[in-house]
Amino acid sequence: MSTTTETRLEFRKLSARVGAEIRGLDLSSDLSDATIAQIREALNTHKALVFREANVHDDETQVRFASRFGPLTQAHPTVASVEGKPAVLPVDSENGSANNWHTDVTFVVNPPQASTLRSVTLPAYGGETLIASSAGAYQDLPEELRDFADTLWAVHTNDYDYSVPKNLEHANADERRKEFTRIHFETAHPVVRVHPLTGERGLFIGGFAQRLRIVGLSNTESKDILRLLQAYVTRPENVVRVNWEPDQLVLFDNRITQHYAPDNYDGQPRQLNRVTVAGDVPLGIDGRSSTSIQGDSSVYSETVELRADVSGAPL
Numbered sequence: 001m002s003t004t005t006e007t008r009l010e011f012r013k014l015s016a017r018v019g020a021e022i023r024g025l026d027l028s029s030d031l032s033d034a035t036i037a038q039i040r041e042a043l044n045t046h047k048a049l050v051f052r053e054a055n056v057h058d059d060e061t062q063v064r065f066a067s068r069f070g071p072l073t074q075a076h077p078t079v080a081s082v083e084g085k086p087a088v089l090p091v092d093s094e095n096g097s098a099n100n101w102h103t104d105v106t107f108v109v110n111p112p113q114a115s116t117l118r119s120v121t122l123p124a125y126g127g128e129t130l131i132a133s134s135a136g137a138y139q140d141l142p143e144e145l146r147d148f149a150d151t152l153w154a155v156h157t158n159d160y161d162y163s164v165p166k167n168l169e170h171a172n173a174d175e176r177r178k179e180f181t182r183i184h185f186e187t188a189h190p191v192v193r194v195h196p197l198t199g200e201r202g203l204f205i206g207g208f209a210q211r212l213r214i215v216g217l218s219n220t221e222s223k224d225i226l227r228l229l230q231a232y233v234t235r236p237e238n239v240v241r242v243n244w245e246p247d248q249l250v251l252f253d254n255r256i257t258q259h260y261a262p263d264n265y266d267g268q269p270r271q272l273n274r275v276t277v278a279g280d281v282p283l284g285i286d287g288r289s290s291t292s293i294q295g296d297s298s299v300y301s302e303t304v305e306l307r308a309d310v311s312g313a314p315l
């Protein structure tokens with residue numbers, strides 16, 4: 001397309017705080033830098049973007065589109081990629097559903113900045129993806145609780161009781177858990193993370209956040225505080241429920257959202273393929289950055305330095 005004036009993309013909001021969709025944007029085409037900048041701007045605003053009828057029928061198209069937002073990570077720090085496609089992670093119901101709230105790969109010091117999911121195999125019903133705004137959660141906290149949250153740090157790890165849901169009786173659950181935890185990662189992140197492009201603050205917790213770094217606080221009480229904060233993330237006002245169609249891609253900002261895949265499709269096959277964009281090391285409100293306690297993530301992902309100019313555009 002060689003028009004001189006760039007078409008303004010029309011994203012339709014799906015809820016007040018999170019999510020917007022667009023139908024018929026051809027993601028396999030050679031999108032201009034200006035179009036990608038518009039998508040980035042929309043992502044900064046809406047946090048999750050749903051592309052329907054996107055002409056995204058294969059991994060190559062997904063990989064090419066995701067690459068426009070930065071270097072890609074490997075598929076996962078511990079889990080195998082789709083055969084021969086090192087950046088593509090199969091998110092497959094065969095391996096158990098992700099029915100816990102989480103932000104992708106927060107157990108490493110440089111979690112992906114953004115995730116893309118593409119529909120591959122869909123159940124006849126159910127199988128939606130719920131996406132929550134952790135910025136909405138932060139805004140909803142009463143002031144005293146917000147001040148408290150501002151001071152907290154949490155340890156995120158991939159090796160804990162429910163890192164692979166045990167309630168699902170998959171034949172390969174044990175094997176899957178072994179693969180998931182084959183390298184033990186632990187990272188300390190600020191509970192309140194400042195988004196590098198927008199300056200927005202969000203609660204950066206989710207399923208991999210297993211304990212607070214408060215000397216003298218027991219794990220049980222630590223979990224109680226995390227649970228209290230998490231309750232604000234999952235308030236219905238902060239959540240959009242995205243249904244899946246064939247030929248659909250969802251792009252979400254992994255720095256300021258959490259997601260959840262309800263196990264509501266009666267064991268029908270469901271597969272989404274995931275490709276993630278390398279991210280920055282999170283920063284707290286005092287400018288301190290996350291620190292790795294255990295596990296080297298440099299093979300999994302490079303670290304992308306992200307700063308914004310006043311308009312929120314990456315420098």
Ligand SMILES: [Fe+2]
Pocket residue numbers: 098102103104259
């Ligand atoms: Fe996920």
